[in-house]
Amino acid sequence: xxxxxxxxxxxMKKLKEELDYLKRVQRPSISKQIAEARDKGxxxxxxEYDAAKEAQGLLExxxxxxxxxxxxxxxxxxxxxxxxxxxxxxKVKLKNLNNNMTMEYMIVSDSEADLKLKKLSVNTPIAKALxxxxxxxxxxxxxxxGKQVFEIIDISI
Numbered sequence: 001x002x003x004x005x006x007x008x009x010x011x012m013k014k015l016k017e018e019l020d021y022l023k024r025v026q027r028p029s030i031s032k033q034i035a036e037a038r039d040k041g042x043x044x045x046x047x048e049y050d051a052a053k054e055a056q057g058l059l060e061x062x063x064x065x066x067x068x069x070x071x072x073x074x075x076x077x078x079x080x081x082x083x084x085x086x087x088x089x090x091k092v093k094l095k096n097l098n099n100n101m102t103m104e105y106m107i108v109s110d111s112e113a114d115l116k117l118k119k120l121s122v123n124t125p126i127a128k129a130l131x132x133x134x135x136x137x138x139x140x141x142x143x144x145x146g147k148q149v150f151e152i153i154d155i156s157i
Contacts, residue, residue, distance in 0.1 A: 007073045011112040030056045083155040086130040093154040
């Protein structure tokens, strides 16, 4: 059984749109590729057929995973988010006390995480350590590169 994950309305919409695209566009395209490869004759030595079947398997696995994610996702009521303590959908400004660099991340669900957009998954070591903490608190986090120490500078929405 999967765990419940919390997701924003925007994240839910994006996930549904991607799933719809995979089902409406990608699935028929791969079926067509399989049919064309099958029409070329002997399947035992048909690399095109094997590649198309493998692509179909990967696509179906991806669709299944996305459907599972949607089934176990719950919408976050964004109106109930506050900035007293760090929680999902908060923007958190941090100061790395090891190198004095300042950074800001938004804590989001796994499916919405994107480091390029400074969206940090709630299940990362840093986010887990920050949850429930207040401005001014110092947090030690063990990450793959070693121990990092952060001070929470600001929490916003």
